[in-house]
Amino acid sequence: MPVPRRYVTDAIVLSRFDLGEADRVLTLITPQHGKLKAIAKGIRRPTSRLGGSLEPFAELRVALARGRTFDVVTEVHVGHAWLALRDRLESAATAWYLAELADRSLEERHEAEPQYALLHRAYELLDAGMAPGRVARWYEMHLADELGQRPEVDRCVECDRMLEATEAFRWVPPLGGVLCGRCPGPPAERAGLSLDALKLLKAYQRLDIEAIASLRLSEETEREVEAAMREFMRIALERDPRSLAFLDEVRARPGARPATV
Numbered sequence: 294m295p296v297p298r299r300y301v302t303d304a305i306v307l308s309r310f311d312l313g314e315a316d317r318v319l320t321l322i323t324p325q326h327g328k329l330k331a332i333a334k335g336i337r338r339p340t341s342r343l344g345g346s347l348e349p350f351a352e353l354r355v356a357l358a359r360g361r362t363f364d365v366v367t368e369v370h371v372g373h374a375w376l377a378l379r380d381r382l383e384s385a386a387t388a389w390y391l392a393e394l395a396d397r398s399l400e401e402r403h404e405a406e407p408q409y410a411l412l413h414r415a416y417e418l419l420d421a422g423m424a425p426g427r428v429a430r431w432y433e434m435h436l437a438d439e440l441g442q443r444p445e446v447d448r449c450v451e452c453d454r455m456l457e458a459t460e461a462f463r464w465v466p467p468l469g470g471v472l473c474g475r476c477p478g479p480p481a482e483r484a485g486l487s488l489d490a491l492k493l494l495k496a497y498q499r500l501d502i503e504a505i506a507s508l509r510l511s512e513e514t515e516r517e518v519e520a521a522m523r524e525f526m527r528i529a530l531e532r533d534p535r536s537l538a539f540l541d542e543v544r545a546r547p548g549a550r551p552a553t554v
């Protein structure tokens with residue numbers, strides 16, 4: 294689809310960096326134009342009309358003009374400001390992590406309607422106060438699906454046999470999911486996956502998020518699935534998300550409050 298010289302789109306800020314004296318370059322996710330970079334000229338001056346509205350963790354309505362290197366932001370309105378999300382440090386750190394996953398997984402200027410809807414929903418859930426870990430796992434699982442890399446949790450990734458509750462499993466992200474007890478795994482030292490963790494991985498694929506929110510889970514199972522999905526995303530995206538270090542730091546300090554996000 295050819296992009297007109299001026300256009301208006303919904304957008305969520307994924308990342309940003311300052312440029313020169315007063316400009317800022319933003320990476321946006323939009324439904325129709327996918328990921329794109331745009332420049333907000335003069336935004337760091339106190340008199341800027343664009344002011345503080347071009348922030349992450351909000352759904353924005355943005356007017357853009359085609360530019361040579363970056364498109365230029367000419368107007369911004371805030372559609373949804375997910376303010377409660379920003380008030381809790383772990384929610385905000387999780388929101389950064391989800392934004393980074395979206396950023397890493399999208400190509401510029403490719404339609405990204407499902408990925409946009411997914412991030413939008415995840416931010417709504419964080420804003421509504423849902424446990425950040427469950428929102429993150431739900432998002433990872435569905436993003437992997439959108440990338441065509443849905444983790445295999447029903448059949449063995451090697452022999453294709455249906456997994457049985459009584460056998461031992463291993464989680465092998467480079468192979469795309471779970472390896473059964475009978476198959477010789479390439480990495481013999483790889484830790485097993487518990488049956489509870491396997492059930493929870495299945496739940497993230499099958500249940501809607503409201504049902505997942507109401508599950509009673511042991512912390513141990515949640516941690517196991519967290520480690521499993523983080524590893525899966527790291528392999529799928531071929532790198533370590535940088536925001537994870539921050540998220541882990543935040544969680545290590547319970548009760549910490551954000552200064553600014």
Ligand SMILES: [Zn+2]
Binds near residue numbers: 450453472474475
């Ligand atoms: Zn097998």
